[in-house]
Amino acid sequence: MRPFSDYHMHTPLCGHAVGEPEEYVRQAIKVGLKEIGFSDHAPLLSYDDPSITMSRTQLPQYHKMIEDVRKKYPQIRILTGIEADFLPGYEKETKELLAGYPYDYVIGSVHFIKSWAFDNPDHREEWMKKDVNRVYRDYYEVLRQSAASGLFTVLAHVDLVKKFGNMPTEDFSAEVAKTAKVFKSAGVLIEINTSGLRKPVKEIFPSLANLKVYQKAGVPITFGSDAHDPQDVGRDFDKGAAWAKEAGYKEYVLLRNRKIDRSVKL
Numbered sequence: 188m189r190p191f192s193d194y195h196m197h198t199p200l201c202g203h204a205v206g207e208p209e210e211y212v213r214q215a216i217k218v219g220l221k222e223i224g225f226s227d228h229a230p231l232l233s234y235d236d237p238s239i240t241m242s243r244t245q246l247p248q249y250h251k252m253i254e255d256v257r258k259k260y261p262q263i264r265i266l267t268g269i270e271a272d273f274l275p276g277y278e279k280e281t282k283e284l285l286a287g288y289p290y291d292y293v294i295g296s297v298h299f300i301k302s303w304a305f306d307n308p309d310h311r312e313e314w315m316k317k318d319v320n321r322v323y324r325d326y327y328e329v330l331r332q333s334a335a336s337g338l339f340t341v342l343a344h345v346d347l348v349k350k351f352g353n354m355p356t357e358d359f360s361a362e363v364a365k366t367a368k369v370f371k372s373a374g375v376l377i378e379i380n381t382s383g384l385r386k387p388v389k390e391i392f393p394s395l396a397n398l399k400v401y402q403k404a405g406v407p408i409t410f411g412s413d414a415h416d417p418q419d420v421g422r423d424f425d426k427g428a429a430w431a432k433e434a435g436y437k438e439y440v441l442l443r444n445r446k447i448d449r450s451v452k453l
């Protein structure tokens with residue numbers, strides 16, 4: 188069955204998404220979803236960039252927007268999530284920021300290796316100067332730290348490093364297995380993020396080979412379109428479900444209050 192929950196979608200507050208929350212909700216209803224969650228980019232703590240995340244002063248507005256659509260559309264369940272960057276050295280501030288409101292889940296994202304926003308199209312040319320294998324090693328290291336930080340419920344797009352199609356020449360399977368173990372013992376989940384199909388790499392995050400490793404390690408999954416445009420809500424969830432099944436998953440999970448609420452058969 189096609190998953191009925193989409194836990195990853197944005198709002199215009201992050202400065203690089205279009206459409207009002209109401210349009211995301213209407214699209215969700217239209218494509219038959221029963222449960223969605225907003226997960227816009229939480230204020231970045233290392234510096235301010237209105238084209239990457241909302242600012243601290245916009246947080247109340249973010250929560251009000253979700254509250255409003257929840258009241259207006261009782262026919263669909265609308266959860267409160269947020270996507271927060273993992274920034275080594277800012278763990279305490281991140282924890283405080285995330286304690287400011289009750290969340291159904293917090294999606295943790297690694298978008299930075301040191302201060303390089305490696306998936307930002309504006310900084311893509313940096314890749315030319317890098318050793319791709321080294322970038323992948325660094326990425327997985329930060330990803331494990333993000334899981335172990337205890338800040339997050341779900342980790343987003345867990346091979347985002349492939350976004351522009353830069354592929355390593357070394358075999359990373361041992362690195363991924365090590366990462367899966369850390370996820371499992373930290374109790375974090377991962378998402379099947381279909382936005383990869385809309386990026387240069389044209390592949391779901393994570394890859395099928397990686398997903399098999401997470402499945403073997405017993406790491407549960409959620410589904411997310413990572414929509415930055417209402418038309419992408421629930422997009423390619425049929426492919427996402429097939430991907431998960433092929434990796435051996437039999438179910439995905441629903442979340443409440445930063446915990447697994449229940450599992451749903453795939």
Ligand code: ZN
Nearest residue numbers: 197203228415
């Ligand atoms: Zn974004």
Ligand code: FE
Nearest residue numbers: 296298343344
């Ligand atoms: Fe992200």
Ligand code: FE
Nearest residue numbers: 195197270413
């Ligand atoms: Fe996102």
Ligand code: ZN
Nearest residue numbers: 270296343413
């Ligand atoms: Zn994302």
